[in-house]
Amino acid sequence: xxxxxxxxxxxxxxxxxxxxxxxxxxxxxxxxxxxxxxxxxxxxxxxxxxxxxxxxxxxxxxxxxxxxxxxxxxxxxxxxxxxxxxxxxxxxxxxxxxxxxxxxxxxxxxxxxxxxxxxxxxxxxxxxxxxxxxxxxxxxx
Amino acid sequence: xxxxxxxxxxxxxxxxxxxxxxxxxxxxxxxxxxxxxxxxxxxxxxxxxxxxxxxxxxxxxxxxxxxxxxxxxxxxxxxxxxxxxxxxxxxxxxxxxxxxxxxxxxxxxxxxxxxxxxxxxxxxxxxxxxxxxxxxxxxxxxxxxxxxxxxxxxxxxxxxxxxxxxxxxxxxxxxxxxxxxxxxxxxxxxxxxxxxxxxxxxxxxxxxxxxxxxxxxxxxxxxxxxxxxxxxxxxxxxxxxxxxxxxxxxxxxxxxxxxxxxxxxxxxxxxxxxxxxxxxxxxxxxxxxxxxxxxxxxxxxxxxxxxxxxxxxxxxxxxxxxxxxxxxxxxxxxxxxxxxxxxxxxxxxxxxxxxxxxxxxxxxxxxxxxxxxxxxxxxxxxxxxxxxxxxxxxxxxxxxxxxxxxxxxxxxxxxxxxxxxxxxxxxxxxxxxxxxxxxxxxxxxxxxxxxxxxxxxxxxxxxxxxxxxxxxxxxxxxxxxxxxxxxxxxxxxxx
Amino acid sequence: xxxxxxxxxxxxxxxxxxxxxxxxxxxxxxxxxxxxxxxxxxxxxxxxxxxxxxxxxxxxxxxxxxxxxxxxxxxxxxxxxxxxxxxxxxxxxxxxxxxxxxxxxxxxxxxxxxxxxxxxxx
Numbered sequence: 001x002x003x004x005x006x007x008x009x010x011x012x013x014x015x016x017x018x019x020x021x022x023x024x025x026x027x028x029x030x031x032x033x034x035x036x037x038x039x040x041x042x043x044x045x046x047x048x049x050x051x052x053x054x055x056x057x058x059x060x061x062x063x064x065x066x067x068x069x070x071x072x073x074x075x076x077x078x079x080x081x082x083x084x085x086x087x088x089x090x091x092x093x094x095x096x097x098x099x100x101x102x103x104x105x106x107x108x109x110x111x112x113x114x115x116x117x118x119x120x121x122x123x124x125x126x127x128x129x130x131x132x133x134x135x136x137x138x139x140x141x
Numbered sequence: 142x143x144x145x146x147x148x149x150x151x152x153x154x155x156x157x158x159x160x161x162x163x164x165x166x167x168x169x170x171x172x173x174x175x176x177x178x179x180x181x182x183x184x185x186x187x188x189x190x191x192x193x194x195x196x197x198x199x200x201x202x203x204x205x206x207x208x209x210x211x212x213x214x215x216x217x218x219x220x221x222x223x224x225x226x227x228x229x230x231x232x233x234x235x236x237x238x239x240x241x242x243x244x245x246x247x248x249x250x251x252x253x254x255x256x257x258x259x260x261x262x263x264x265x266x267x268x269x270x271x272x273x274x275x276x277x278x279x280x281x282x283x284x285x286x287x288x289x290x291x292x293x294x295x296x297x298x299x300x301x302x303x304x305x306x307x308x309x310x311x312x313x314x315x316x317x318x319x320x321x322x323x324x325x326x327x328x329x330x331x332x333x334x335x336x337x338x339x340x341x342x343x344x345x346x347x348x349x350x351x352x353x354x355x356x357x358x359x360x361x362x363x364x365x366x367x368x369x370x371x372x373x374x375x376x377x378x379x380x381x382x383x384x385x386x387x388x389x390x391x392x393x394x395x396x397x398x399x400x401x402x403x404x405x406x407x408x409x410x411x412x413x414x415x416x417x418x419x420x421x422x423x424x425x426x427x428x429x430x431x432x433x434x435x436x437x438x439x440x441x442x443x444x445x446x447x448x449x450x451x452x453x454x455x456x457x458x459x460x461x462x463x464x465x466x467x468x469x470x471x472x473x474x475x476x477x478x479x480x481x482x483x484x485x486x487x488x489x490x491x492x493x494x495x496x497x498x499x500x501x502x503x504x505x506x507x508x509x510x511x512x513x514x515x516x517x518x519x520x521x522x523x524x525x526x527x528x529x530x531x532x533x534x535x536x537x538x539x540x541x542x543x544x545x546x547x548x549x550x551x552x553x554x555x556x557x558x559x560x561x562x563x564x565x566x567x568x569x570x571x572x573x574x575x576x577x578x579x580x581x582x583x584x585x586x587x588x589x590x591x592x593x594x595x596x597x598x599x600x601x602x603x604x605x606x607x608x609x610x611x612x613x614x615x616x617x618x619x620x621x622x623x624x625x626x627x628x629x630x631x632x633x634x635x636x
Numbered sequence: 637x638x639x640x641x642x643x644x645x646x647x648x649x650x651x652x653x654x655x656x657x658x659x660x661x662x663x664x665x666x667x668x669x670x671x672x673x674x675x676x677x678x679x680x681x682x683x684x685x686x687x688x689x690x691x692x693x694x695x696x697x698x699x700x701x702x703x704x705x706x707x708x709x710x711x712x713x714x715x716x717x718x719x720x721x722x723x724x725x726x727x728x729x730x731x732x733x734x735x736x737x738x739x740x741x742x743x744x745x746x747x748x749x750x751x752x753x754x755x756x757x758x
Contacts, residue, residue, distance in 0.1 A: 031703075032699075070164065073160045073161070077161070080153060080160065083153065086204075087149070092149070092205045093203055278721075282724045290731065293738070301738050301739045302751065309673055312732075320684050
């Protein structure tokens with residue numbers, strides 16, 4: 001693996017673009033197909049590519065296992081939390097209209113963005129966690 | 142204010158608790174969270190039931206989107222009753238779980254065990270409470286995925302095989318369900334239960350084949366989750382392999398929720414006429430139910446593993462519940478619904494007692510439990526009393542359900558069904574009798590000789606369930622009364 | 637008989653999903669290798685995704701995003717439903733593969749027949 005210069009250079013070059021493209025898919029989802037789930041898979045795939053080329057240990061140095069676990073649970077909590085905020089502000093569960101924003105259309109937009117950030121985190125975490133779990137299997141720690 | 146949001150709280154609370162469990166990843170913290178959440182569940186469920194009995198159907202619009210556009214949580218007497226069953230079992234199982242989980246699950250996995258348990262609970266509650274066909278699928282899969290993981294945590298390596306087998310069958314079942322929902326959606330353009338029902342009324346169902354295909358797909362799909370007779374193959378292995386706490390929880394709740402969903406589709410969505418009058422669903426169900434009753438009871442007699450024996454007995458008991466559905470009259474349906482509750486009590490108590498054997502005697506094989514009745518008399522007494530309820534001795538809850546079933550059979554003019562119920566009850570005497578014989582009339586040996594009573598945290602939930610078996614057996618006013626109302630609600634439908 | 641043919645051909649999308657569905661189920665039933673079983677399961681699920689998506693398609697319709705000049709767009713609801721179903725499918729596949737890995741560690745094989753043969757000897 002040491003000698004595969006092309007692979008290593010290309011992988012390093014691709015990683016930032018993959019992540020940026022992931023964010024593009026995420027934030028551009030209002031006007032084109034995309035969203036937190038798709039973006040999460042793209043970003044997760046970037047990390048997986050890095051892990052395949054440079055080895056699992058290198059990848060774990062960048063994105064530690066604990067961070068991945070936290071991404072999943074915190075992402076889910078953000079989603080659930082947005083719902084609870086709607087509650088506390090007097091609406092039903094996940095009611096974005098209840099958010100303290102004057103324009104109801106903007107409040108929908110903000111609500112969906114917040115939820116999608118949670119989805120992005122959870123999906124990125126889940127995709128990486130699945131890869132770590134399989135790739136780390138059968139090694140002596 | 143909070144009273145308005147109880148329907149969402151019922152599902153969201155365990156979901157939040159599950160994520161927090163996963164986040165902290167400390168077993169003691171996770172246990173406390175699971176315990177507190179489980180205690181909160183019956184409070185919410187009972188409050189909902191009272192509210193429903195008081196004011197009629199509750200409708201909760203998720204995200205403020207009114208049905209039929211948005212996802213609706215809709216609670217009537219039928220699913221409020223199921224919610225109470227689920228949450229009561231959950232509240233009793235958590236105090237019990239502390240010792241059993243500590244002994245059976247590796248330390249670093251215990252937080253995840255509680256996380257999965259809460260996810261499973263939340264999924265089951267979600268299926269029960271939702272009024273949206275696709276939302277029900279999502280919750281079905283949440284609870285199923287959590288269940289696969291719970292089963293795979295069993296100590297025996299065969300638990301892995303059982304989990305895989307269940308995963309394959311469960312996914313096929315869930316996918317069948319989605320096909321059915323998809324066909325309904327293409328025909329009606331809506332996913333809301335009440336709305337589908339209303340639009341199906343306008344369709345001429347005889348000529349719209351997709352609707353009938355949807356009925357078939359949904360029946361088979363949910364039938365897999367119910368463990369309806371020929372689709373039950375996953376159940377014995379799964380229950381035998383899973384950790385004791387998971388077995389008790391699943392045996393008392395999972396299949397009940399699936400039965401509820403099936404009832405919802407039969408009565409509320411497709412409607413009594415389409416399912417039972419125009420098409421011979423009831424006749425098919427009757428045959429399958431009776432076959433399940435006999436197959437389950439007969440195979441249970443030949444099992445050495447008590448967990449597997451009780452699992453086969455569950456197949457038989459699901460037969461009783463489906464029998465109540467298939468006799469298509471109010472009395473029998475009441476029997477079926479009340480048996481949902483009663484069977485949850487009985488099987489919960491039995492598996493709690495078996496969990497005690499597993500912890501203190503280190504085995505659940507009948508051949509190795511000789512004399513356990515002398516070394517663990519309190520646990521064994523609970524097992525015997527719960528067993529008597531399972532058989533249906535007068536004065537226990539089993540008798541109440543069977544009484545309604547037999548009355549329903551006579552009402553339907555099928556006296557021979559009552560006779561078959563009697564025979565399968567005698568078969569239950571045989572398989573439970575084997576345990577009693579070994580436990581009391583043989584000298585203690587091996588692990589059973591050194592066994593002592595399990596701690597109070599395990600005995601108390603067991604005896605609460607046993608006491609409930611007796612109390613609700615003597616005074617069936619509350620359970621049977623609610624079940625009767627639920628049956629009326631189902632038969633009248635949403636219209 | 638002849639007049640039924642256009643009806644049958646017209647809904648060719650259903651035939652595709654039925655074909656895939658049956659293929660998937662056949663693999664699940666006929667193969668003893670657990671990974672192949674999971675592949676079959678995935679094919680089976682994908683067939684259902686197709687059933688939903690093709691039902692939401694409108695001929696000549698654009699993606700369901702409101703923009704000037706485009707009036708007909710596909711029904712977005714099936715897409716959202718199937719996105720959810722895909723997530724569920726991925727999760728199921730991950731859990732399934734995880735189980736297969738552990739079965740392989742515990743039994744040394746992922747062929748069902750070999751495991752059951754051994755189970756009888758125990």
